[in-house]
Amino acid sequence: MSYDPNTVMGQILDDLPGGEKLKTCLQCGMCGGSCPSGPDMDYRPRKLFAMIAAGLDDKVLRSNTFWYCVSCYLCTVRCPQEIPITDIMYHLKHQAIESGLYTTDAVGFSETFVGQIENYGRAFELGLATQYYLTHHPLGGLKMGPMALAMMSRGRLTLRPHKIKNMSQLKAILAKAKELGAKK
Amino acid sequence: MKIGVYTCHCGSNIAAKVDCEHVAEWASDLEGVEISRDYSFMCSSLGQELIQEDIQKLGLDRVVVASCSPHMHEPTFRGACQRAGMNPYLCEMSNIREHASWVHEDRGEATDKAKALIAASVSRVRYHEPLFPKQAPVNDATLVVGGGVAGIQAALEIANAGYRVYLVEREPSVGGHMAQLDKTFPTLDCSACILTPKMFEAGNHENITLLTYSEVEKVSGYIGNFTAKIRVRARSIDEVLCTGCGLCEEKCPVRIVDDVFEAGLGRRKAVYRPFPQAVPKYPVIDREHCTYFLKGKCRLCEKVCPTQAIDYEQQDRVLEVEVGNIIVATGYDAFDARRIPQYGYGRYPNVFSALEFERMTNAAGPTTGKVLLRDGVSVPKSVAIIHCVGSRDVRYREHCSRVCCMYSLKFAHLVLEKLPGADVYNFYIDIRTPGKDYEEFYHRLLEEGTKFIRGRAASVSDATLGEEEEGKLIVTGEDTLIGEQRRVPVDMVVLSTGLEPRHDSHNVARTFSISCSREGFFKEKHPKLDPIATMTDGVFIAGCAQGPRDIPDTVAQGSAAAARVLSIIGKGQVEIEAAIAEVNALTCVGCQMCIGSCPYNAIDFLEDRMVAEVNEALCKGCGTCVAACLSKSITLHHFTDEQLVAQMMGAMDTLFALEPVPMEA
């Protein structure tokens, strides 16, 4: 059976190496049973795959499932059909951003992180936390206070970001990569 | 030369992708073609009569049938030619189904390929020569390899018909896996009760030579006339003197874990019978563990034996037997659950394999039938049974092992029967009950209150949380019917391990010149129409060695293999393939390269004339010697150089004519 390339399934089949294995899902539930963040996902991966096969793209892309994925790869190594589940989760995040359908603010964390890399070349943990919580969870950020203080008092949160020397080189590389990626 | 070409539609199997009418018309212009026809089913009586009539009326001297694989219908069309008075080797087949219609999407391409294949055959068939197969007598003895229920059944059928059977078993007793089981699904009758009479009969039948603790080392020959070399390992027991009283076993001071019959759950002595009803009744001394063989001291068994039957000096014997047919029924290995680390087998004491659980529920087993935890004392209050362990998983075994659903249901029933009030959980992906009264058994289990969780269990661990889980094993998984993660604390976990090919199945296959399918099970001649025979004539397969199956199917296959053997014995004669190699003694330089290359030891060196000669009865026509011959002195009949070159040229000429490809010098 062929899939419309504009659907979630079609994009996974076309773009992702090994993505065609998604068609072989047996719905056994090994992934959902193994997932550490499974209890709080809208749908466990197994169900999400059934929804993808059924063409419920809108529901799929609005779900929090892939944002809650911790990339532990437990589902991937256990899947009896060798479906690259974690990679599919990455791909769904990408599809959700592209389509603008995501509702979770987890994307904010990823985007904040990426924004830092693009500015400094390195991750800046304090900045990440501050920026992310200020923009996404002003109250959640307060809860994180004790931890941040404990970390800072032990010298484990630096106050200033480290920046790589040749930032212009990295920027040029990333810009080109984005340009090439967008063409596809 | 008058060639007839017959293009088959095979219903729509070929006609859907190949324009058969057009192909037939096109073929009529090929050189030497007298008549070219197409027909919906060439293999039907009417189709065959069409060929016969043409041979007789038009005086055809060659026939090309373009249809399916020669594996399928070569005998059919050769038979038709023979009935019309033509030598069957003057008939050639073009496989335009498996090689064209079934493998091409595009109708034009498939049609072109069919043309090329037919042209190749027309070009080749011109060089065919009449060949005359020889007849050989059939030895009416049979070798049955494997003394499980399949081998026992086959041996008894043949022996009861009045013919000699050599039944060879690797272990000290016949019985196989079935002898380990307690109850059998779905009727719950006692496995030993139904098997032991057959074991006894096989052990005492006047026509059966039972060779236990033995292995077939080498097989040579061909259908009707095999020679098998069998190593009979030294039991260290004189079978003439031994009465089977068991005193030696009782007094033996060595106790080791029995990984074979007790599946690791029980222990046995160094001199032992695997189980009380063992056939034959004589014990063996396990020389790898016997103190006398290891340290040169002990000899306690010798002291206590009332009949002086202990013989430490006994040597292996190598027997050579002549048989006409062979049945290979070597069974299966249970999947080793330790290979799936997240199920904790070998890590947590209270995780058991299916065979361990079979032994546990068996009244003659290590716990005398009580369901107990590994401490040998505590009784579990809750049991989780995990299906598909090692099966339906491309990382281990892709196949469904066919019996696990049913035996898992049986386990659940046995737990509830022995421990009323226990909680029993079945973690399953699909419940498969394809057998007589199997679905009814499933319904019975539902009524009995077994809890079914639809989802492959993800893991078993000892990471408990809170007091009520203390000391339990936690089975996690997704209950896919409600879409929630489940965390089930239980006292005992049973892993329903799948059936896999014997670890040495590839070596065994080589011994008997048969092949293995991708998984490692023995490959049958045809998956549907000839599941008993192999590609080697005279060698048949039965039971789980061919693929996972339950007891009724295994017994049926054992009988079926026996029927095949009996029909060959009944005929008394076999035809020997005529497409074999021949050495030209005039040009042979006597280098003997061919002799080393022949996989069937079919070439002899004639010392007096200093030339090689092919033994017609042993040659299988594989052609290896032809390639090895330095002086080009060997011809393989029916595959001569001229025939093969003509075949290739026929295909090439057509392809170039259809779509000219510029050739560079």
Next chain:
Amino acid sequence: MKYAYYPGCTAEASGAAYDATSRMVAKELGIELQEIPDWNCCGATEYFSIDHLPAYALVARNLALVDADETPQVIAPCSACYINLKKVDENMLKHKDLRADVNEALAEGGLSYTPGTVRARHFLDIVCNEVGCEAVREKSVHSMDSLILIPYYGCYIGRPEQNFDDTENPQSLDRLLSGLGAHVPDYSLKSSCCGGHMPQIGMEIALGILRRLLDLAAKLNGDAIVVPCPMCQLNLDAYQSYVNSRFGTDFHIPIVYFTQILGLAMGMDPSTLHFGENVVSVEPMLEKLKAAQPIEKPKKKRDKKALPMPLPLSQDKEQL
């Protein structure tokens, strides 16, 4: 032994202790580390989800900056950095288009990378398999036999592919620590996830995950959980008090890097091993070590009634 060295961003802040002690231990074991000049972030688990190709280019810049002739292998102490470096190298080798695109992007910065020329290795892999547990033991002067150490590997040691250790039941850290004399229980959650980025996006889940890990370690009377990954360290250490207040538990289990334990074993002064940076105090563990009371290993009683138990696959000599 000379290797390229990729410290990773945590080396500059939350995981500074790991970076520092890795360098100390490497020196002691005769491993020369050549830090990649001007390295950048590996993108962690975030960049790959946002934009595929820039994520590859980001990591590939690091590989391109390695002098592959001099150091054809790069050590990453952080597990996430390790699998990102590895994944990018392997996928560039496997997929021609990706290789071309990434190199086209790198060319904008005057760089290029030939996949297969720089092999990523985890520091634990180097210590266990290049130096070897035996050689490490020979260097050690302090027995750890007064400590119960919980080996916790996290995700990326054996996943997504089995590399130098098993996907579900890795052994290298177990062997390393028991080689140093420590009592090392079979910690069945050893390769479970620490929660990764979940504290940031779903605190409730994260705390549940961490609680289970801590609970089992406490049940096994662990004096410390030993980790080879700064993310695992951060989550278990920094959020331990959150777990306690959320679930009413009272965990005080120090979370230490395996390099810190190696440092102790090799006789380095504890004050140089950055234990002060831990949120959960390491003092009780250090006190116990100083007191040097060997843990009595429980004697194995042979229970006559007990049924035989299958050997673990690794100990079964007959395995195929």
